Amino acid sequence: MSEAEALWVLLPTAQRASGEWIDDTLRTRADEQGMLDRLTQVAAFPRQRVEVVRGPNASGQVNEMFYRRGWTDGLPIVPPTTNRVDAMLRAGGQQRNLVLGEADPLKGVVTVEKVAINAVMAGCEDDHMPVVLAAAQALLEPEFNLRGVQTTDENVTPLLILSGSLAKRLHMNSRFGALGPGWRANAAIGRAVRLIMHNLGGGWPAAVAFAGLGQPGRYSLCLAEDEEFNPWESLREELGFAADDDVLLVQRAESVVNVTGGLDDLASVMASATSSFSRLHGGIVAVIIAPYVAKLLADEGKSKADVKAYLHANSMTTTEEFKKSWIPSRLAGQTKFPRWVRAGLEAGWVPAVEKPEDITVIVAGGDIPIPQCAYMPTWGFPSCRIAKKIETASI
Amino acid sequence: MLRASAAAEAAGVPSSSLVCDGFLGQGATTAVGLGLPNLPMAKVPGHVDTQTDNELRDNLTSVTVQAVIENLTAAQPAAIMIPEPGVRDVVMEGSFEEINRFFYENGWSDGLPIVPPTRAKVDAFLAFTDLPADHILGKLLPDNRHATIWNVAVNGVMAGCRPQYMPVLVALAEAMADPGYGVEHSGNTPGAETLITINGPIIKDLEFNYEQGALRDGFQANTTIGRWWRLYLRNVAGFLLHQNDKGTFGNTWRVVLAENEDVLSKIDWPPHAADFGHSRGDNVVTISRFTGGDVIASVFGQKPEDMLPYLADALISQTGWQLIFTVGMADGSYTPLLVLSPILAETMAKAGWSKDDVRQWLFDNARIPAKKFEQYITEYTNFYSGGRSMFELAQLGKANALYGESQDPDRLVPLVCDPMDIQICVSGDPGRTNAQVFSHNGILGFPTARAIRLPNDWKNKLAGAG
Numbered sequence: 001m002s003e004a005e006a007l008w009v010l011l012p013t014a015q016r017a018s019g020e021w022i023d024d025t026l027r028t029r030a031d032e033q034g035m036l037d038r039l040t041q042v043a044a045f046p047r048q049r050v051e052v053v054r055g056p057n058a059s060g061q062v063n064e065m066f067y068r069r070g071w072t073d074g075l076p077i078v079p080p081t082t083n084r085v086d087a088m089l090r091a092g093g094q095q096r097n098l099v100l101g102e103a104d105p106l107k108g109v110v111t112v113e114k115v116a117i118n119a120v121m122a123g124c125e126d127d128h129m130p131v132v133l134a135a136a137q138a139l140l141e142p143e144f145n146l147r148g149v150q151t152t153d154e155n156v157t158p159l160l161i162l163s164g165s166l167a168k169r170l171h172m173n174s175r176f177g178a179l180g181p182g183w184r185a186n187a188a189i190g191r192a193v194r195l196i197m198h199n200l201g202g203g204w205p206a207a208v209a210f211a212g213l214g215q216p217g218r219y220s221l222c223l224a225e226d227e228e229f230n231p232w233e234s235l236r237e238e239l240g241f242a243a244d245d246d247v248l249l250v251q252r253a254e255s256v257v258n259v260t261g262g263l264d265d266l267a268s269v270m271a272s273a274t275s276s277f278s279r280l281h282g283g284i285v286a287v288i289i290a291p292y293v294a295k296l297l298a299d300e301g302k303s304k305a306d307v308k309a310y311l312h313a314n315s316m317t318t319t320e321e322f323k324k325s326w327i328p329s330r331l332a333g334q335t336k337f338p339r340w341v342r343a344g345l346e347a348g349w350v351p352a353v354e355k356p357e358d359i360t361v362i363v364a365g366g367d368i369p370i371p372q373c374a375y376m377p378t379w380g381f382p383s384c385r386i387a388k389k390i391e392t393a394s395i
Numbered sequence: 396m397l398r399a400s401a402a403a404e405a406a407g408v409p410s411s412s413l414v415c416d417g418f419l420g421q422g423a424t425t426a427v428g429l430g431l432p433n434l435p436m437a438k439v440p441g442h443v444d445t446q447t448d449n450e451l452r453d454n455l456t457s458v459t460v461q462a463v464i465e466n467l468t469a470a471q472p473a474a475i476m477i478p479e480p481g482v483r484d485v486v487m488e489g490s491f492e493e494i495n496r497f498f499y500e501n502g503w504s505d506g507l508p509i510v511p512p513t514r515a516k517v518d519a520f521l522a523f524t525d526l527p528a529d530h531i532l533g534k535l536l537p538d539n540r541h542a543t544i545w546n547v548a549v550n551g552v553m554a555g556c557r558p559q560y561m562p563v564l565v566a567l568a569e570a571m572a573d574p575g576y577g578v579e580h581s582g583n584t585p586g587a588e589t590l591i592t593i594n595g596p597i598i599k600d601l602e603f604n605y606e607q608g609a610l611r612d613g614f615q616a617n618t619t620i621g622r623w624w625r626l627y628l629r630n631v632a633g634f635l636l637h638q639n640d641k642g643t644f645g646n647t648w649r650v651v652l653a654e655n656e657d658v659l660s661k662i663d664w665p666p667h668a669a670d671f672g673h674s675r676g677d678n679v680v681t682i683s684r685f686t687g688g689d690v691i692a693s694v695f696g697q698k699p700e701d702m703l704p705y706l707a708d709a710l711i712s713q714t715g716w717q718l719i720f721t722v723g724m725a726d727g728s729y730t731p732l733l734v735l736s737p738i739l740a741e742t743m744a745k746a747g748w749s750k751d752d753v754r755q756w757l758f759d760n761a762r763i764p765a766k767k768f769e770q771y772i773t774e775y776t777n778f779y780s781g782g783r784s785m786f787e788l789a790q791l792g793k794a795n796a797l798y799g800e801s802q803d804p805d806r807l808v809p810l811v812c813d814p815m816d817i818q819i820c821v822s823g824d825p826g827r828t829n830a831q832v833f834s835h836n837g838i839l840g841f842p843t844a845r846a847i848r849l850p851n852d853w854k855n856k857l858a859g860a861g
Contacts, residue, residue, distance in 0.1 A: 006493075008500065047478055049500060050501050096637075
């Protein structure tokens with residue numbers, strides 16, 4: 001058989017530090033949940049690094065096999081061949097066996113090679129690898145609380161924001177449709193992060209991850225901060241990096257709520273769309289401001305800090321409304337809200353977040369006079385806004 | 396590493412092992428091999444030697460202490476078996492190039508082409524042992540995998556051995572599994588490499604080179620058996636670079652050193668294996684790990700007294716940090732090896748010197764000032780901390796009494812605790828007056844010998860092997 005008919009694929013799943021493959025645990029969980037009629041080959045794979053799949057239609061076979069083993073998000077994947085993974089590793093510039101950490105909740109060991117394998121499967125270009133590596137490292141930071149994100153009944157997902165000139169070089173969209181389909185960097189980098197969570201952390205929906213509904217952002221939630229239409233200092237500079245650095249910001253997003261309008265509309269949505277869970281645990285929310293709206297605000301002389309302060313001060317819900325919501329009404333007496341919430345309840349008004357700095361603000365969206373903004377509530381604890389400088393020596 | 400913690404856990408006592416950042420991966424794999432994959436470890440950030448006291452204190456209090464508390468108070472999850480292919484399973488079918496790529500990609504090869512271990516090729520090796528294929532020779536750390544006749548043969552095929560080398564390979568696997576050897580140290584940072592020496596008529600049966608170029612590749616038995624050793628460490632013991640083999644530099648495998656038994660018998664010196672209780676004429680392999688050494692060129696002189704000062708000086712110059720194995724860590728386990736070319740050994744024997752006479756002379760004369768010895772094990776390496784002199788250690792019973800005879804820091808002290816700790820082999824170009832010194836890695840690969848068991852009807856089988 002010729003090489004052309006065979007695919008040499010690397011396995012995207014992980015072993016624990018103890019050597020055990022997480023798939024053996026996942027098989028038990030999937031069996032308990034009655035998922036093995038669909039995922040018919042869970043844990044049925046050779047326990048080695050590389051597998052050879054012979055043609056004809058080797059690529060189709062890899063896809064079918066990986067899906068049945070539970071290694072995909074349901075969409076077709078790019079077979080992670082040795083050649084493709086090697087190219088990804090070269091672009092990443094890190095040694096393949098370097099251990100980045102263990103991915104919760106099943107504690108698969110995350111090596112640079114495993115990240116590259118999942119990036120190839122997601123459809124990443126080689127030059128995306130430094131961003132995917134930065135994202136993987138962010139997921140493994142304790143404050144990201146990957147265990148919670150993977151196992152909660154809420155629908156939270158990582159939100160990736162790239163700030164820096166790299167975004168343009170990678171063609172990562174920050175304009176029309178930045179959160180929608182069509183741009184490979186937005187789609188594939190976010191998808192790689194999901195596959196890493198899925199295949200290395202074992203966050204299989206309905207087997208380990210019991211998010212009530214999930215959300216489309218669990219396929220990918222990744223965009224760039226717009227460089228040209230941002231009238232304020234960039235996110236990276238705000239976070240203490242240099243203007244010419246490239247920085248990936250990772251925080252947790254519960255959903256994306258469209259807001260047509262300006263600051264008052266955003267504040268109103270924040271007041272109502274911030275769940276009492278969010279107020280229970282605190283956390284950092286995100287607001288995306290349309291270029292047009294940002295320009296109007298800047299023309300009025302408002303700084304980014306002014307915008308955050310305004311949103312904080314105006315995203316109030318009344319004590320009466322708050323008490324009608326799920327947690328205070330159903331679980332009264334069983335939960336203790338933080339001091340800032342209790343103080344607000346006494347004063348009659350509770351803001352969406354504790355303080356203005358808990359709102360991440362970026363400018364992105366279509367660059368015509370349209371007011372399409374977005375609010376992304378958050379979930380869980382601890383407060384999480386992880387910034388990773390991207391090392392791009394090879395790009 | 397981690398053996399003390401494993402022993403404590405086995406006795407039902409909770410443990411927490413302090414492990415430096417760079418060793419966490421090795422720790423995890425070692426723990427698996429010890430049968431306790433969830434052995435609790437507490438990370439010590441960075442490398443302790445490069446931190447100030449304050450940095451180290453901060454790191455320990457902010458990271459390590461918390462982990463120690465968790466380790467000692469939380470229940471550890473149970474171990475789980477990790478499935479592996481069955482022994483006769485075919486793991487890959489394809490061309491020579493494909494098999495080689497497959498083995499390499501899966502970490503089963505050293506980077507040179509391997510001979511694909513087909514069932515037929517393995518069976519040819521099995522014909523050269525009377526033991527059944529599933530016979531267990533021992534257990535090898537860190538993977539805690541059994542050394543079996545089967546996996547000895549598979550790796551023998553892969554290394555390019557001939558089937559008739561099988562009895563040597565089996566003896567080597569047994570020696571590797573001997574707890575006294577300490578195979579689990581094979582991934583330590585000094586990166587020592589094992590030297591296999593061989594004695595007995597099997598040297599000629601298998602056509603080992605024991606003359607000119609004895610330590611160079613070029614003879615199939617010497618070369619491929621050396622290669623087998625490293626493949627076996629990789630595939631059965633489980634040592635992998637960038638994972639649990641932490642050798643800082645390391646080096647390629649050493650080819651097998653066969654002694655020149657013709658010369659030994661002419662001068663009536665015992666073979667190397669005699670140091671381990673074996674007799675002349677026994678087929679024996681001896682293994683030991685050495686970090687390095689050098690050739691001692693042009694040993695000039697007509698009588699032993701003229702030649703030996705240079706050899707004593709060579710022992711001194713090739714010995715530094717290894718002194719920790721004489722005093723400090725596993726006292727008395729430093730056993731350097733001196734390889735003499737036949738003409739050197741013959742010249743000494745002609746003057747009436749036995750091998751033991753040579754060892755005694757070297758023991759008496761290869762000496763260094765006590766203060767220099769102490770410098771190696773304390774000031775230079777910090778291997779032995781606490782600031783005690785060797786005199787004080789000897790008084791406390793923590794060093795051989797040899798080192799407690801005087802308090803004079805300029806007194807001359809021996810490199811080893813006993814003349815017999817200086818190993819001597821005879822091999823190499825019979826006509827050159829060169830020697831070679833290997834300095835040894837103490838208990839981290841202690842000299843271990845095994846008799847080679849030949850199968851029934853060895854001579855006929857050998858004749859038929861080609």
